[in-house]
Each structure stands twice: as C-alpha cells, then as structure tokens.
Amino acid sequence: MSQKPFLRVENIRKRFGPIVASDGVSLEIEQGEIHSLLGENGAGKSVLMSMICGMVRPDEGEIVFKGQSVRFNSPREAIRQRIGMVHQHFMLVPNLTVAENYILGQGSPLRVINDMDEVHAKIRELSDRYALDVRPDAIIEDLSVGEQQRVEILKVLFHGIDLLILDEPTAVLTPQETDRLLSLMGDLAKDGKTVVFISHKLDEVMRVSNRIGVMRDGRVVHTVNVGETNARELARMMVGRDVRMELPRSPEPPGHIVLSVDKLTCRAETGLPAVRGVSLYVRAGEIVGIAGVSGNGQTELSLALSGLLPVDSGRVILNGKDITGLDPARINASSFSHIPEDRHKHGIVASMSLSENTILQRYDQKPFASRGMLNRGVIGEHTRDLIKRFRIKSRDEDQPIGALSGGNQQKLVVARELARNPDFILVNQLARGIDIGAMEFVMEEMLKQRDNGRAILLISTELEELFAICDRILVMFHGEILGELPPDRTRLDELGLLMAGQTNQPALAS
C-alpha cells in the first residue's frame, strides 16, 4: 500500500433542509482493500458514498482521490475518474437489454448505434473473467434480482473503474447469491480494485472486509481492522451502547388457545398449491415462531390467515369464532392484528400522512370519526402519542409516511397494530429493513405484548429474531409444518435440517 491514501474524505458536511446527513465526516481508504461501512439506517452511509460518486454535492469539505482534490458535478464525472457505484435501487432500464443499458448516455446523442457487436464481446469477456454469468442481449425485466445486481456490477466494470461502491448489496439476495457476491468482492480486490461495502449485516462485514468503518449520526466514529474486533463490539459501536441479544421474559406459562388453524390449504396467486394442510395453535401469552427458507408458503399462510388470499380448505378459529375466509376488514375487527411482510403493499399508504396511516382500519370508528366526519384533533393526538411512545423519527404527524426511513415506517405499523389492543398478532418479518436499535425496540415491544397475555405468531426468515423472542419454533417447508423445536441455539443443526426438508432424524421424533 502506498503512503498516500487512495481516497481521502475530509470534514465533509451535508444538510438536507433541517436534517444533517453528514456532520464533518472524515474517512481514508487504501488501494486494493475491501472497506466496509457499517451503521444503522440514517447513519449517513449512503449519503457519504453518493457524494463520492457525484450524485450529491457536499456543502463543505474535501474529497481527495489518487492525491488530487476532486469535485464531481455528476456521476458521469466520477465515472470518468474511475469511481463507480452500485445503488440499492438499480439504475437499469427494465425494457432494454443489458448492452443497451451499458451504452446509455455514452457518446454523442446523435450517434447511430452500430458497434453493438463490440459491446457484446466486451461484456462477454468481462462476464467470463469474473464468472458473472451475464448475457449481453438479456432484457433486464426478465432477470432475477440477483442477476440484475450482477448486471449492475458488470456495468461499473464495463465503464472501467478503480473504486467500486456497493450500497447494501446483500439486502435483496438469497444466502447463496450473497456468498457469490462476497467472493466476487474478493476477486475484484485481488485484481487491484478497491471496494467499499455498505452494510448493516455484521456477519457479512466480518467475513469479507479488510477494514471496517463504523458510522453513527453522520460521522465515522471508529475504523478498525477486521482481525482486531468481533461482531459484538461492532454492534456496540453502531448503536453506541451494548446490544442485548438475550431479552428477558417472564416465565408465566401460556394460557388458553387464542388462535387455532386446522389443516389449512391455499394456493399462491400463480394457482399452485402453497400451503398444504397446516395445523397449529397459539396460546395467550406465547410467541410462536415459524422458521423456514423464504418461498416455502409462509407468505401465503399469512395472507390466508389475514383474509388477503382465499382459503381452499381447513379452518381458522380465533377466540372460538370461525374466521375462515372472512374479508380482511371483518378479520381485523375480530381482535386480529397483522404486521405484514410487504409493508408497501399491505401495511401503509406511502403518500398519506402518518395520522391517516394510523387510522387506516379505524377511520370510521369512534373516537376517530363521528357522524361521518373525521375528528382531526383526536387523530392527531393519538398519532403524536404513538410517535412519542415508539420514538418514530418524523417531522410531525402530517408528514407523508413515504418520506420516513423504512425502520420508522415499520415502527409506525407496529405501533398502529399494537394500539388496537388485539388478542392475536400475526407478524411476518418483524425487523425487515430496520436497523439494530429499532429491531431491539420492536422485539421488546413484542415481548411486552406477550407478557400482557397476547398470542403472537411470528413468521421470520431471520433465525436470530426467532431465537431471541419465541417460546416455540415451528419449521415450515414446502407448504407444511415439519416439526417443532424450543428456541435453543444449541439445536441449530436440527433446525437447519428441518428447514432443508429432512425429517428422518431420530432426534426430532419428539
């Protein structure tokens, strides 16, 4: 490594209105290293990198790249200096081919495109070199998310870069695709490229980085070599205090059965069977987890329970009342809360305010409405109360919820569902897209609900989440419940085998 750092960021400040995104941040990155930036949502990781790649202009401070002070007015200028970024939301035009996306905006606008063969050849060569498996003539919208991400990475390589910035690249990937990406990052570093990896997943960061910068409140608060730290220490640096992965819970035994599901079957939207005879029960004062690799019928199970997908056969009984196949409004009114997997589709209306979102199911009920008119005052007060109790970061209750970070949106959904005082709470992916601090908070809230005698069914692909708060864990595979385990981390192997569909283990006979 050279004496001078490859990239040096000095004292950068950036404000968006009243929000300080970068508060005098400084950072040094060496050539050929994989440098991770770790931090909670809103810590300022993406904004910092957007300034380095020319998307956003800093208000103050200096960026020195290869010994020269640079100031980019557009991503194009950054690419010319060989800095490229793969964004969280892909910058690919869905109805164009891979090659067309790569030459977009290249050369004179009046140019006739006649060099496609050369472009295709160059793409194939790069694809082979890094085993990326990208076909130049594939149409983007036909590709899976993982493939599109490889297309994005190859795009940056196509334009020829020395510094590659990856913004939360693993958030959308399956575990296998993640492995593949992490090893690709290693290959790139071996080729002398410098990689900046933005993430909030501790294990991935530990696996792949040379150095790790931890960001908090718009600053890099620590930079450590990967060999000199561990996940626990990193987590503490991220949130600024110790994170308790073991949450205390009361030993009260569970009460009567609140929800029972009997041989439920339903089909996915594609018409294929998705849930094949699932039976389970949830008692008052317990949290039952459903583990499983995503795509094994969990989505359909939660939609069918909440009335969003027709049930083919079987029964769902809540508090002794048959709610099978009722419409979502009636199920909601039966003391049933739902924290959905896809927040944007089933949880919130992004363009509506926080206040309006908090009364989505109860807009026509007292005290929020009377004689067909909304009681704005009551709604506002109720929303302000939730914002305060759940520490939701927002300007005020009239702000559109779409303007909030994902973590804060999720907190509002959780707050709304719990405020209805339900007997039963269905949760699918409690902590999706939210950071460690917020995750700990919502998990504690769930435990409080449990201790207050609520029945909770928690569907999750994150085992850590299940182990932390569940009383029992069911494993779902191929539309069926394959078995039940206590939340005992020492039995992780058994759980893994069940998740892979293997039931013939003697240890699981119980």
Place this chain on the structure above:
Amino acid sequence: MDDMMFLTFLATLAGAAWRLATPLIFASIGEIFSERAGVLNIGLEGTMLVGAFCGFAAAFATGSIPLGLLAGIAGGMLFGAIFAFFTITIKADQIVVGAALNLLGMGLTAFLFRTYYVSTGKGIEIAQPVQIPFLSDIPFLGEAFFRQNLIVYSTVLVAILASLVLFRTSFGLTLRAVGEHPKAVDVAGRDVASYRYAAVLVGTGLAGLGGAFLTLGHSNQFVEGITSGRGFIALAVVVFARWSPIGAFFVSLLFGLFYALQLMLQAQASIVVPYQVLQALPYIMTIVTLVVVRGKGAAPSKLGQPYEMR
C-alpha cells in the same frame, strides 16, 4: 363487369384510406416520441388545429404550400413548447394541461379564423397528386398508391425515419430510457428534462404537420374544428400500435380505411343505413379497438409522471 366495378371501388377506397390516414400517421408517430419519453400529451387535437390554421394562414398569405407546411410544424411546436414548459419545467399535471391546450386550440383557431378569414370565403391551392411514372399505370394498384400528393408519400419516410431514430440511435435509446427509468438516465449523465422537451417538440411538430395536411393537402379551406377528433383517435392509434412508429403507420391506415369506407358508403345510393351511423364508424371503431387491445402491456412505465431529481 361487377367484378371490375368492385375492384375499382377497392382501389379508390385504398387510395382514400391512405390519404385520410395521413394526418393520423403524423400525429400518432409524434405522440409516440412524446409518450416514449414519459410525456402523455392529450393536447394533440388542439395542436393539430393550430397546425391546420397556421398552415392555412401561411399558404393563404404566400401561396406556397411548403411554407404552409413549415408554418404548420412551427405552430405545433410553439404550442408544444407551452405544453412542455408547464408539464416538464413546472411539473403540472399532464392531463390537465393537455385538456387546457385542446380548449385553447379550438377557441384560438376559431377566433382567428372568424376574425381574419371567414369573410374572404376564398380557399387555397392544395398540393396536387404526383403521378409516379410507370407505377401509376399499374391497373388498380396505381390508382390506389401512386397517384397521391407528396405529403401522403412522405408518411412512409416519416414512419421509417422515426423507427430508425427511436431504435437505432443513441438519442432514441436515451429517449426510451427516459420514459422507463429517468433516474438511470440522470445517473448516466444525460439531462432528463432536455430529452423530454425534445420529445414533446418532435411530437407536436409532427402533430402540427398532420393538422397542416388537412388544410393544405386535403381540403382547401380551414374550417372550425376541422380535425374533428383526429387528435383523440391518434391517441388510440398509439395504444393500438403499442408505441411503435411502423405499427402506428399501419394502424392509422386501418382507421383511414374506416373514414374512407364511411365516405364512400354514404355515396352509395343502394345503402339504406342513416348517414349518421356511417359517419360515426371511425369513432365506434376507436372504442372497439381500445376495448379489444386492452392492457397497458407496452406502455412506458413512467408515462404521465414528472421527474423529480432529489
């Protein structure tokens, strides 16, 4: 003999269909440029009227048809510039601005025509058919396709050229990307607003040309509301043609056929259907085709949405 008469009927019908399709071809191809860049301009009707009026006024003053056509294009583009300013720069709702421009186009052209031209009662010399040597002598086919005026012939050129520009140039690629994923274009270093302006101006220029054809190549007079809904039919053509210029050429021909059929059937004494029913034919077919060709399949995904750089 009956067979001969039928063939003559068909040849006349085909020729008339192409002629009547001409304004639709120009306007719909223009609209394809605009919509491919994500801008839905429903103000086509008003734009065509402005083109028709400007074309007529210029030809009336100068006696030159080429100057008339240029004036039609310029009038359309001027109108388009208003649309672009409001929808792209100010980011006003495209439907509202388009509807306003339709009303403005109708009112303004009627006002100016009544003020300056209606009392003259005079028409202009329109573009004459150009007989293509040899080809125009082919029986029936010659009558149908090779005895048209130059503006009608140019529709083939415009369709091919539009297709090449959209699908074979860097400009066309970027323009299509602007309608699908403007942010990607922004990140690639091209200015989204400029491309949208260009697309709207190309689109309204062609719509103006389509309007000018009505006064300079079809009837020799400007009449209030001369476009009689062609701007709206062109919008339907775009959907039916799935945003392809070559497709728009052929779909326009189909609509031209309905116009021609309607006119020729009215002239047939043996047909007893009330003429109003025949007159409604192109409009009924518009509704029918839109019902049959439903679904937004090929529509640019950012159609109608202003672009906000963060």
